[in-house]
Amino acid sequence: MAVPGTAAPGHARLLAFALVLAVLRGAVCESNHTRFAMVSRGGNAPSWRPGSGAGKGSARVPAPSPPLDTCGCGPAPAPAPSEFLNDKLRPLYPVIQAFKTTITCDPLGVTASWVGPKLCDSFFGGNMYRGFYCEHPPGLANDNSTLTVASIDFNGYGLCAPSIAGFVDAFPDLALFHANSNNLSGEVPDLTRLPYFYELDLSNNNFSGPFPNTVVPLGGLLFLDLRFNRFVGTVPAPIFDLSVVALFLNNNGFYGRIPDNFGSTTAEYLVVANNQFTGPIPRSIYNTSANLSEVLFLNNQLSGCLPYEIGLVEGLTVFDAGGNEITGPIPLSLGCLGSVEELNLAGNQLYGHIPDVLCMLAKTGKLQNLSLSDNYFHSVGHHCLELVRRRVLDVRLNCILNFPNQRPALECARFYADPPQHCPFVPHIPCDLPGFRPPAAATLSAAADGGGGN
CATH class of the missing domain: 3.80.10 (Leucine-rich repeat, LRR (right-handed beta-alpha superhelix))
Incomplete structure (x- = not known):
C-alpha cells in the first residue's frame, strides 16, 4: 500500500486558530491556546512541557484547556452525502467529529481544520483535516472513488483526549497511527480488523496500566513505539515474536525478567531502557545476529x-x-x-x-x-x-x-x-x-x- 510519509508539505507549520463568526448568534468564539516547547532528550521521544522547564519524570504534556466549544457555538452542520469525494470517506466524517468532541486541549488549533467534507484535502495540497492523509488501498483503481484515509499523524500536536478507542479502530483502511507528544490516554484499541495496519506510535503520552495486549496479535506490525508512557508490569513474551523492524518500550514502568524468547525478535532497533527489568540479558540474543543493529538495555536492574x-x-x-x-x-x-x-x-x-x-x-x-x-x-x-x-x-x-x-x-x-x-x-x-x-x-x-x- 502506498502510504504517505509522516511529514507532508506544510505539515510542520503552525495553523492560526481563526476567529469563527457564529452564524446563528452573531457571537465570536475564541480558542484558548497555550504554547509549549518541544524538548528532545537524546535519542528518546520528544516531550511537551511548559517553558518553565520541569525536570525528568515530571508531566510531559500540557494541562488540559477548557473544552473547545465553551461559548455556545454549536458544531457546523454535517455536509450533504453528495459533498464527499466518495462513499469510503462519508462514514469517516462522523468518526472524526465524535473524536473531536472529546478533545479538551488543542494548543496548535489543528481541530479547527476538521470541518466540512474534504477529508483528503492534504492529498490535493490543501490544509483541511490536518493530521489525516489519504491514499488508494492496494488492488483498487487509483481514482478518486477509492481514495481513503490511510494514515493519521498527530505527532507534536499536544492534543488532550481521554481515549482513542472507537476512533483509530474505526478507519478500515488505516496503515499508520502516529501520536507522539500528546496527552492521550485510555485503552489501546483492538486493531486486528485493520488489514493494512503496520505502524503504531503512542510515545510520550499518558497511557497507563499493564502492557497493551491488544498489540500482541498484530502480526503485520513493523513499528511499535510505546516509550515515555506509564505502562507497568511484565512484558508478554509474544511481543518478541512480532515481525517488527523497530520496537521501543523504554521509559515506562515495566519490570520482571526479559522473556527468554528475546532472541526471536526480528527488530533492527530495540530499546528497553529506563524501566525496572531484572535478571540477566537473555542468552538467546545470539539468535538476532541476522537483524539486530542497535539494542539499549541501560538503566534497568539487570x-x-x-x-x-x-x-x-x-x-x-x-x-x-x-x-x-x-x-x-x-x-x-x-x-x-x-x-x-x-x-x-x-x-x-x-x-x-x-x-x-x-x-x-x-x-x-x-x-x-x-x-x-x-x-x-x-x-x-x-x-x-x-x-x-x-x-x-x-x-x-x-x-x-x-x-x-x-x-x-x-x-x-x-x-x-x-x-x-x-x-x-x-x-x-x-x-x-x-x-x-x-x-x-x-x-x-x-x-x-x-x-x-x-
Whole structure:
C-alpha cells in the first residue's frame, strides 16, 4: 500500500486558530491556546512541557484547556452525502467529529481544520483535516472513488483526549497511527480488523496500566513505539515474536525478567531502557545476529554475567547496557563485533582485565566510543591504553593501579574479596581477528583466575 510519509508539505507549520463568526448568534468564539516547547532528550521521544522547564519524570504534556466549544457555538452542520469525494470517506466524517468532541486541549488549533467534507484535502495540497492523509488501498483503481484515509499523524500536536478507542479502530483502511507528544490516554484499541495496519506510535503520552495486549496479535506490525508512557508490569513474551523492524518500550514502568524468547525478535532497533527489568540479558540474543543493529538495555536492574553470546551478534552497531548490575569479566567474544560503533557497559559490576581484543576494534573495526567507567576492572591491555589516551575509552572509577580518578583502594579490595557472582572466563574467540594472536596457555590460565574474582 502506498502510504504517505509522516511529514507532508506544510505539515510542520503552525495553523492560526481563526476567529469563527457564529452564524446563528452573531457571537465570536475564541480558542484558548497555550504554547509549549518541544524538548528532545537524546535519542528518546520528544516531550511537551511548559517553558518553565520541569525536570525528568515530571508531566510531559500540557494541562488540559477548557473544552473547545465553551461559548455556545454549536458544531457546523454535517455536509450533504453528495459533498464527499466518495462513499469510503462519508462514514469517516462522523468518526472524526465524535473524536473531536472529546478533545479538551488543542494548543496548535489543528481541530479547527476538521470541518466540512474534504477529508483528503492534504492529498490535493490543501490544509483541511490536518493530521489525516489519504491514499488508494492496494488492488483498487487509483481514482478518486477509492481514495481513503490511510494514515493519521498527530505527532507534536499536544492534543488532550481521554481515549482513542472507537476512533483509530474505526478507519478500515488505516496503515499508520502516529501520536507522539500528546496527552492521550485510555485503552489501546483492538486493531486486528485493520488489514493494512503496520505502524503504531503512542510515545510520550499518558497511557497507563499493564502492557497493551491488544498489540500482541498484530502480526503485520513493523513499528511499535510505546516509550515515555506509564505502562507497568511484565512484558508478554509474544511481543518478541512480532515481525517488527523497530520496537521501543523504554521509559515506562515495566519490570520482571526479559522473556527468554528475546532472541526471536526480528527488530533492527530495540530499546528497553529506563524501566525496572531484572535478571540477566537473555542468552538467546545470539539468535538476532541476522537483524539486530542497535539494542539499549541501560538503566534497568539487570544482573548476572555478561553473556558470551553477545559477541555472536555480528551486525551490532550500538550496544548499551550501562547503569545495571551486570557482573563478571568481558567475554573475548565481544572482539568479534566488527561493526560496533558505540559500546557502553558503564555503571555495572564488571571486573577483571579489559581485553585488548575488544580495544582493537577501534583499529580493525568501527568502534568510536567505549565506556567502561564505574566498574571494578583492575588492568587494561596495551591497545586499551592507547584508546584511553585518545579518549575513545573511558575507564574512570575502576580499580586500575596508577590511573587517575579510580575507586579507593579499600573499596576495590573489599569487592575482590567477595565479588557478587563467579562468572566463567571463556578463552574461545568465535571469529578470526586480524592482527590478533591468541595468548599462551599460561596467560589464559592466569586470566581465568583473575576473571573469576578469586
